[in-house]
Amino acid sequence: MIKTIKKYSANALFILAFSGIVISGCKKSGENSEPNESIKDSKTEAIHNVNGRLQFASTKALNQTLESLRNKETDYLKNWENQQGFKSLRSSPAEEGGLLSSFGFPQHYAAVINEKGEYMVGDTIVWFNKGLKHMIPGNDEAKLAKVKQNPATSEISFQAGATTLNRNLSTKSGSTITMGVDLGNGNGDARYQKEFRHDNDPGSIRKIIFEIQNYVEDAGKFGKLHMLYTRIKQEYKGSQWRPAGETMEKWISNGTYTITYNSTFNNALLYQSGSIPYAPQTDGNNLQYAFPTVYSASGTIKADVTGDYHARVTVPGYSQGIWDVRATW
DSSP states (O other), X not given: OOOOBTTBOHHHHHHHHHTTOOOOOOOOTTSOSSOOHHHIIIIITTEEEETTEEEESSHHHHHHHHHHHTTOOHHHHHHHHHHHTOOBSTTSOOOTTSHHHHHOOXXXXXXXXXXTSEEEETTEEEEEETTEEEEEOTTOHHHHHHHHHXXXXXXXXEEEEEOOOOOOGGGOOOXXXXXXXXXXXXXXXXXXXXXXXXXXXXXXXXXXXXXXXEEEEEOGGGOEEEEEEEEEEXXXXXXXXXXXXXXXXXXXXXXXXXXXXXXXXXXOEEEEEEEEOOOOEEESSOEEXXXXXXXXXXXXXXXXXXXXXXXXXXXXXOTTOEEEEEEEO
16 A cells, blocks of 8 residues: 655655665675674764664665675674664564564564664654554654554555565475474465474474565565565474574575566566575574565565575484475475
């Protein structure tokens, strides 16, 4: 849904928020755990913490920041957020049905959004709620409060969130690999799942998941913005599946990708391709690799991703918690 108010157009505001995202080559995740001085000087000087909400002075400042945070390890993101004196959505407790799970934000995007689902570019406030990205120009806090009370009063909004990938269903993995469990929210492709139990407690059920997700935002006449990422994670089964925090070693090796999409300018077929860097990670956090951001004319993309995915729970008592798969999407 796109509406226009006064002299502001939805497309113009989208340009303010997201146009010109830099697409660069792959970088190894977690090369440094501390933001270096060049990043502090060129990426964060134009950022202000205003009432717990990050305000980017310009589109360029937002885009540079997102690109500088893409595929950085958890400690790096934590240190960067601390430098801003900022509590991000990324670092907030995961809640079933919360913003993180319902929108499926990539980690680097969630690092600039506050716990309320907000950030600013110039004087435009951005607020995420129930599948929509609302935009409030003029730093109008009263209008924002009104929209939060009744989202139907929002005059500019875009659809946003994780969506189903455009994939060849004939190549979808069978139950022999999926281990008989569901594919999550039906948004991404979590076909590779292994369920296992604690050695001495059959009621303690966990699963390792190798997946890809496609975060999409409506960009009006500019088509759709896609932030595609692949992830290794662990969940435990309570009343429903929830994130598990046991320490797990994980990595992707020999990984490659090709993303095919249609140009928003002339509908020409374009692609981004490259390799996924080998970056082992041992902790209780998800391993995530975000591919370059692309815009598509039709709102669909084709993603071909392959790699040797590995995960092993290192906590004693979970000897079954190990899985190695040559994954192909």
